Amino acid sequence: MTATETAILDIALAGIGKIARDQHIPAIAADPGLGLAATVSRSGGIEGVENHATMEALLAARPDIAAVSLCMPPQVRFEAAAAALRAGRHVMLEKPPGATVTEVLRLRDLAASQGVTLFATWHSRQAAGVATAKSFLAGKAIRRVRIDWKEDVRHWHPGQDWIWEPGGLGVFDPGINALSILTEILPAPVHVTAAELTFPENRAQPIAADLRFAGADGLVVEAEFDWRQTGPQTWDILAETDVGSLRLSDGGARLAIDGTAQEVAGSGEYPGLYRRFAGLIAAGQSDVDVAPLLHVADAFLTGRRNLTEPFHD
Amino acid sequence: MTATETAILDIALAGIGKIARDQHIPAIAADPGLGLAATVSRSGGIEGVENHATMEALLAARPDIAAVSLCMPPQVRFEAAAAALRAGRHVMLEKPPGATVTEVLRLRDLAASQGVTLFATWHSRQAAGVATAKSFLAGKAIRRVRIDWKEDVRHWHPGQDWIWEPGGLGVFDPGINALSILTEILPAPVHVTAAELTFPENRAQPIAADLRFAGADGLVVEAEFDWRQTGPQTWDILAETDVGSLRLSDGGARLAIDGTAQEVAGSGEYPGLYRRFAGLIAAGQSDVDVAPLLHVADAFLTGRRNLTEPFHD
Numbered sequence A, B: 001m002t003a004t005e006t007a008i009l010d011i012a013l014a015g016i017g018k019i020a021r022d023q024h025i026p027a028i029a030a031d032p033g034l035g036l037a038a039t040v041s042r043s044g045g046i047e048g049v050e051n052h053a054t055m056e057a058l059l060a061a062r063p064d065i066a067a068v069s070l071c072m073p074p075q076v077r078f079e080a081a082a083a084a085l086r087a088g089r090h091v092m093l094e095k096p097p098g099a100t101v102t103e104v105l106r107l108r109d110l111a112a113s114q115g116v117t118l119f120a121t122w123h124s125r126q127a128a129g130v131a132t133a134k135s136f137l138a139g140k141a142i143r144r145v146r147i148d149w150k151e152d153v154r155h156w157h158p159g160q161d162w163i164w165e166p167g168g169l170g171v172f173d174p175g176i177n178a179l180s181i182l183t184e185i186l187p188a189p190v191h192v193t194a195a196e197l198t199f200p201e202n203r204a205q206p207i208a209a210d211l212r213f214a215g216a217d218g219l220v221v222e223a224e225f226d227w228r229q230t231g232p233q234t235w236d237i238l239a240e241t242d243v244g245s246l247r248l249s250d251g252g253a254r255l256a257i258d259g260t261a262q263e264v265a266g267s268g269e270y271p272g273l274y275r276r277f278a279g280l281i282a283a284g285q286s287d288v289d290v291a292p293l294l295h296v297a298d299a300f301l302t303g304r305r306n307l308t309e310p311f312h313d
Helices: A018-030 A055-061 A074-086 A101-114 A130-137 A172-185 A269-283 A291-302 B018-030 B055-061 B074-086 B101-114 B130-137 B172-185 B269-283 B291-302
Strands: A009-014 A034-040 A067-070 A090-093 A118-120 A142-150 A191-200 A208-214 A220-226 A234-241 A244-249 A254-257 A304-308 B009-014 B034-040 B067-070 B090-093 B118-120 B142-150 B191-200 B208-214 B220-226 B234-241 B244-249 B254-257 B304-308
Touching: A009 A018, A009 A055, A009 A269, A018 A034, A018 A269, A034 A055, A055 A074, A067 A074, A067 A269, A074 A090, A074 A101, A090 A101, A090 A269, A101 A118, A101 A291, A101 B191, A101 B291, A118 A269, A130 A172, A130 A234, A130 A244, A130 A254, A142 A172, A172 A220, A172 A234, A172 A291, A191 A291, A191 B101, A208 A291, A291 B101, A291 B291, B009 B018, B009 B055, B009 B269, B018 B034, B018 B269, B034 B055, B055 B074, B067 B074, B067 B269, B074 B090, B074 B101, B090 B101, B090 B269, B101 B118, B101 B291, B118 B269, B130 B172, B130 B234, B130 B244, B130 B254, B142 B172, B172 B220, B172 B234, B172 B291, B191 B291, B208 B291
Parallel strands: A009 A034, A009 A067, A067 A090, A090 A118, A142 A220, A191 A304, B009 B034, B009 B067, B067 B090, B090 B118, B142 B220, B191 B304
Antiparallel strands: A142 A234, A191 A208, A208 A220, A234 A244, A244 A254, B142 B234, B191 B208, B208 B220, B234 B244, B244 B254
16 A cells, blocks of 8 residues: 555445455555555454454444445345444445345435435446446447346355345346446336246245346347356346447456457456545545346346255355 | 316226226216226226227327326236326326336336326325324334234235236235335335245245334334235234324224324225326326335345245135
8 A cells, every 4th residue: 555645535344255355455455545444344354454343333433434335245234334324424335235225225315414425336337348338328229238147156155145045136146237237338227027036945045037128119138147157157248229239248347349349448346436435425425326226126026936956055 | 977167187097907996987986077088908998988908099099188097907007107108198007006116217207208297106095094193103203113914815806816926916915005104104214124925835926924124213113914814804003102102904094092093084095096196287296106116125125935835716
């Protein structure tokens, strides 16, 4: 970390699991404007950083820390976020922003009444190809969108039991990344018209999902999410318009238009999120878009459930 | 129907099933300001009223009909509602307003862009005791709310297969009436923190649901919905505050405060809805509150699913 004369934004990080270690801690460390001032973790934090067992303990001990980033599982995020907002802290939420849509709307209202920033992040929207894809689609007639989001759950979520529990979203945990890109790049909203959710017999959350959406002027979006893909992994979005097509691949990191790879620049998803968080705080703004989570809730609400063979980690 | 010299608001009614015959047609007939000008039904309308097989046919044949009321099943309501709004007609939606939350938000935006009225109705909010209950709770510290909504599905929904299909909501079809009252009378929002949904082995929708919500200042709401209750039916909401308790019973028709029955006046739920629809049109306003449907979506999203014995009509 570079020491500078300008003010450093102190951040406390709550929930020290895989995503914190893989993404949040390196992103904070790489940003000269940010400092990791403390962690919140019941099971111990990281070496050399002050740790508190609970959010309440952190808030009481460190009134000087203005911003808190939460990456514990969504099922337990609301209480911690609400406590931080009530204590006047700015809050950043890992995706999905909560276990329910309504709790996120309550947090948004609480942040507004407290005059602090709430940032419900969607890290895939920071992928290198997304902004250019959005510009390409603006003003065009989009005929069809096809999403394939297929990965190996054993590789990406080893032993993460919370993801299979109610509120853990199952295959929608990665799938919501695709939906966060979709809702970012489309010029107008779509809604779920059909959903098939496939649950392992021994699990509370789906391991696969097929979705269909309808949009304006006959647009149809089809999405296939599957957690059983071994070998090469697939995170692709294809959009066909009246004047050409685009393909986002590698989760949005690569973009091709009419088959030609485009130059895209990006400094990484999580560095981008933290830069935006700091910018929102400086501007006194919030960014809380529940659309991706609402699509998942709609899919659960209206979807047909199928059972498949048990899943063992 | 009384003939008057003042302008009659012509209404077309789409979806001529049980709720249309039991509630909508009598309510329109009883209101001297309204006239049932046409129906839309594939299976035939009602005697003496012009019928069209599709919404498109109605809209083409009768540009003079300014308002359309939709009471077909929610799974097929979006397309009809969107067509009517695009044709510049005012639209009233039976509850639930759609099969997904997002489609209702899209209709709300479409109505706004077309400059017409959209009224997503919640008939239970028109029950006689609701307004007084809301006034009683305003400004009080509410400690606990208990909802029991238990009825016999065979009596209330005989042979209605759509209610068991994806998007049909199952026991949430009546339960959402309780949630529409809850969200009307509480001074601040709550969110689902736990849900247990019980599905018959042979059905896609739940026959029972236990919900728990959290609100501000420690408020807990518990709700029990069950479609297997024979004998006396139960539609009760009990709220305990720091200065007394209230009980809404008979689905909101009766109200007691601290055990004493209150005088409540009401002209009936559906007559109230149609009066409000006419008032919204006259004022150039819409009324689209998705909160009850969002709570159901949240319950599906975060709920634990249990299986129970098959249900046969």
